[in-house]
Amino acid sequence: MKKKHKRLLIRILAAAALFGAVYAADRLLSLPAYLRVACYLVPYCVAGYDVLWRCLRNILHGQIFDECFLMTVATVGALIIGEYPESVFVMVFYQTGELFQGLAVEKSRRSISGLMALCPDTAIRLQADGTEEEILPEEAEPGDLILLRPGDKVPVDGVVEDGRGAVDTAALTGESAPRDISPGDALISGSVNLTGVIKMRATAGFEGSAVAKILSLVEDAQNRKAKSEAFITRFARVYTPCVMGAAALLALIPSLITKNPADWCYRALIFLVVSCPCALVISVPLAFFGGIGGASAQGILIKGGNYLEALSTVSAAVFDKTGTLTNGSFSVSRVLPAPGVAEDELLRTAAAAEQLSTHPIAKALAAAANGALPAAENVQEKAGAGVEATVEGKRVLAGNARLLRENGVPFTPEEAEATVVYVAADQAYLGAVILRDLPKANAGQSLAALKRLGVKKLVMLTGDRENAAKPVAGELGIDEYRAGLLPQEKAAEMKKLSEARGKNETLCFVGDGVNDAPVLTLADVGVAMGALGSDAAIEAADVVLVDDDLSRLPLAIAIAKKTRRIVRENVIFALGVKFAVLILAAFGLTNMWLGVMADVGVAILAILNSMRMLRRRKEKTGSR
Amino acid sequence: MKKAFRLEDLDCANCAAKMEAAIAKLPGVHKVTVSFMAQKMILEAEDDRFDEILTAAEKEIRRVEPDCRLLRK
Numbered sequence: 189m190k191k192k193h194k195r196l197l198i199r200i201l202a203a204a205a206l207f208g209a210v211y212a213a214d215r216l217l218s219l220p221a222y223l224r225v226a227c228y229l230v231p232y233c234v235a236g237y238d239v240l241w242r243c244l245r246n247i248l249h250g251q252i253f254d255e256c257f258l259m260t261v262a263t264v265g266a267l268i269i270g271e272y273p274e275s276v277f278v279m280v281f282y283q284t285g286e287l288f289q290g291l292a293v294e295k296s297r298r299s300i301s302g303l304m305a306l307c308p309d310t311a312i313r314l315q316a317d318g319t320e321e322e323i324l325p326e327e328a329e330p331g332d333l334i335l336l337r338p339g340d341k342v343p344v345d346g347v348v349e350d351g352r353g354a355v356d357t358a359a360l361t362g363e364s365a366p367r368d369i370s371p372g373d374a375l376i377s378g379s380v381n382l383t384g385v386i387k388m389r390a391t392a393g394f395e396g397s398a399v400a401k402i403l404s405l406v407e408d409a410q411n412r413k414a415k416s417e418a419f420i421t422r423f424a425r426v427y428t429p430c431v432m433g434a435a436a437l438l439a440l441i442p443s444l445i446t447k448n449p450a451d452w453c454y455r456a457l458i459f460l461v462v463s464c465p466c467a468l469v470i471s472v473p474l475a476f477f478g479g480i481g482g483a484s485a486q487g488i489l490i491k492g493g494n495y496l497e498a499l500s501t502v503s504a505a506v507f508d509k510t511g512t513l514t515n516g517s518f519s520v521s522r523v524l525p526a527p528g529v530a531e532d533e534l535l536r537t538a539a540a541a542e543q544l545s546t547h548p549i550a551k552a553l554a555a556a557a558n559g560a561l562p563a564a565e566n567v568q569e570k571a572g573a574g575v576e577a578t579v580e581g582k583r584v585l586a587g588n589a590r591l592l593r594e595n596g597v598p599f600t601p602e603e604a605e606a607t608v609v610y611v612a613a614d615q616a617y618l619g620a621v622i623l624r625d626l627p628k629a630n631a632g633q634s635l636a637a638l639k640r641l642g643v644k645k646l647v648m649l650t651g652d653r654e655n656a657a658k659p660v661a662g663e664l665g666i667d668e669y670r671a672g673l674l675p676q677e678k679a680a681e682m683k684k685l686s687e688a689r690g691k692n693e694t695l696c697f698v699g700d701g702v703n704d705a706p707v708l709t710l711a712d713v714g715v716a717m718g719a720l721g722s723d724a725a726i727e728a729a730d731v732v733l734v735d736d737d738l739s740r741l742p743l744a745i746a747i748a749k750k751t752r753r754i755v756r757e758n759v760i761f762a763l764g765v766k767f768a769v770l771i772l773a774a775f776g777l778t779n780m781w782l783g784v785m786a787d788v789g790v791a792i793l794a795i796l797n798s799m800r801m802l803r804r805r806k807e808k809t810g811s812r
Numbered sequence: 813m814k815k816a817f818r819l820e821d822l823d824c825a826n827c828a829a830k831m832e833a834a835i836a837k838l839p840g841v842h843k844v845t846v847s848f849m850a851q852k853m854i855l856e857a858e859d860d861r862f863d864e865i866l867t868a869a870e871k872e873i874r875r876v877e878p879d880c881r882l883l884r885k
Binding site: 424 | 821824825826830845849850854875876878
């Protein structure tokens with residue numbers, strides 16, 4: 189608790205105790221009027237002297253309609269018409285609300301900066317002669333050699349030069365499992381070195397590193413306000429003067445007619461207490477702030493409240509295929525050995541023949557045929573066809589149909605939905621291996637979660653051929669897909685989809701952000717995955733997922749929906765209660781106690797409700 | 813030029829909204845955001861008169877909330 193808040197707390201407690209004592213004395217003893225005023229003024233001043241002072245000062249500055257003014261008029265008015273206990277109670281309760289608001293904001297800010305405590309205070313740079321030098325992360329430059337001891341945070345982005353160990357990237361990605369690292373692996377700033385001493389080579393300065401980008405992203409998010417936030421600010425600007433005007437009319441007109449001014453003034457004072465706008469104005473941004481902060485703790489960086497709002501109404505999600513829905517690399521999907529040949533043998537032979545090649549197909553074969561491979565000799569790459577090599581004394585051919593046909597090997601052509609590698613040894617056909625770009629392991633699950641969250645249409649746009657797109661769309665339950673699109677055609681498709689969407693629905697596009705910047709900007713919400721490395725993607729996207737894990741997308745939408753629900757609850761609740769009390773007050777059916785409850789109590793409840801966004805637990809993405 | 817400044821003792825959300833509205837009206841200001849949650853002001857204004865505009869903004873801030881201080885970095 190800050191000193192300021194502590195002081196206020198002590199004052200509130202003291203004022204409350206004094207008030208209790210005075211109230212009891214007032215009830216039990218019949219005090220003379222002047223003594224009653226004097227006694228009630230003590231707790232009143234203890235609780236509210238600063239409100240009075242600020243009101244006075246603000247009036248001198250030309251700021252009339254602020255909350256201090258409202259409270260001053262309401263309480264002084266109550267004192268004048270002889271409602272002493274009410275006056276003191278309103279002041280004490282108002283200050284309690286202020287304290288609460290201050291604490292809530294303080295806490296939510298701290299928990300977010302806690303999430304954002306990614307950056308180490310210092311880093312150790314190794315000089316050319318091997319001596320260590322302590323520097324600030326801001327001073328690190330690309331090419332510097334930096335020493336990481338166990339427990340150190342990675343200060344800038346870089347590559348492991350020497351040493352092995354594990355890093356914890358939870359602060360950046362929300363992923364709690366440590367990641368193993370060895371020389372050559374990339375290190376993202378903000379992750380924590382868990383074990384072992386590691387030397388890393390900086391690849392970026394501080395400004396260009398992931399940490400600095402994330403920090404500026406989240407801080408700048410305040411710059412783009414959600415529609416509901418702008419609405420409530422505008423509303424408050426009208427609401428307060430209107431209620432004050434109503435209060436003035438209520439005090440003047442009936443008083444002239446009924447000749448019972450004290451009663452009507454009392455009702456007008458309740459209006460003034462209720463006209464305070466702060467509960468409304470704080471509850472909405474607090475919820476968005478919490479939503480953006482909570483999301484960033486899960487590795488979802490949202491560039492503004494408006495995008496969080498748009499995410500909550502996504503009705504159609506459009507995906508790029510390669511690298512977004514699929515792994516973006518080949519893997520073996522089926523092995524079709526010729527009769528009498530073992531699957532293992534086929535894979536091993538193919539992998540052995542291809543082992544010296546750097547083609548992605550060769551890597552996929554090697555990964556599938558795990559274990560040591562026999563050596564290959566006399567390797568000849570046949571460009572655009574495959575390879576020919578001697579493996580264990582046999583002349584092996586591995587490649588496309590043309591390669592086998594040219595060499596006169598009889599084979600069974602396979603229905604090619606993807607890339608097929610035919611294999612033959614000493615002119616005998618061994619079989620075929622089918623490779624394709626497989627969907628990500630959790631893609632199906634994530635898309636199903638999106639559907640449960642109310643995303644009606646899933647669309648895939650790809651530049652790949654029809655026969656590569658169809659199986660992916662089928663496996664993942666994609667509703668529509670378009671294959672063979674050129675980049676500009678993707679943009680045209682996107683425009684069509686965006687015209688087809690309903691009025692209060694939004695369209696989101698998910699891609700890797702590198703090649704699809706124009707499409708990203710066409711969507712209501714552009715989501716870039718695994719894009720921390722690319723400035724262009726961060727620039728173009730509205731939401732950045734720190735890695736390419738698709739399950740973050742339903743999580744982001746779930747957080748957005750929850751934020752929207754909280755905002756709605758707060759606004760409806762706050763306005764509902766205020767209007768109810770205004771009506772009751774106009775008819776003289778309520779008192780000032782309830783009036784201040786309606787103002788401060790509602791503010792406290794709205795704040796508590798908003799702070800639910802900050803609770804750090806995994807959001808459920810399911811519907812139940 | 814766009815710069816962010818920390819605001820100390822910005823105590824009320826409505827005041828932040830008022831400051832924002834007042835600063836936005838100053839000549840030379842392109843865009844301004846006063847964030848109560850972040851306790852920050854992000855000011856976008858003409859380059860060559862930035863300091864002058866900032867001083868004017870500081871005055872507006874003090875007028876709305878006398879206790880609030882703008883920290884120049």
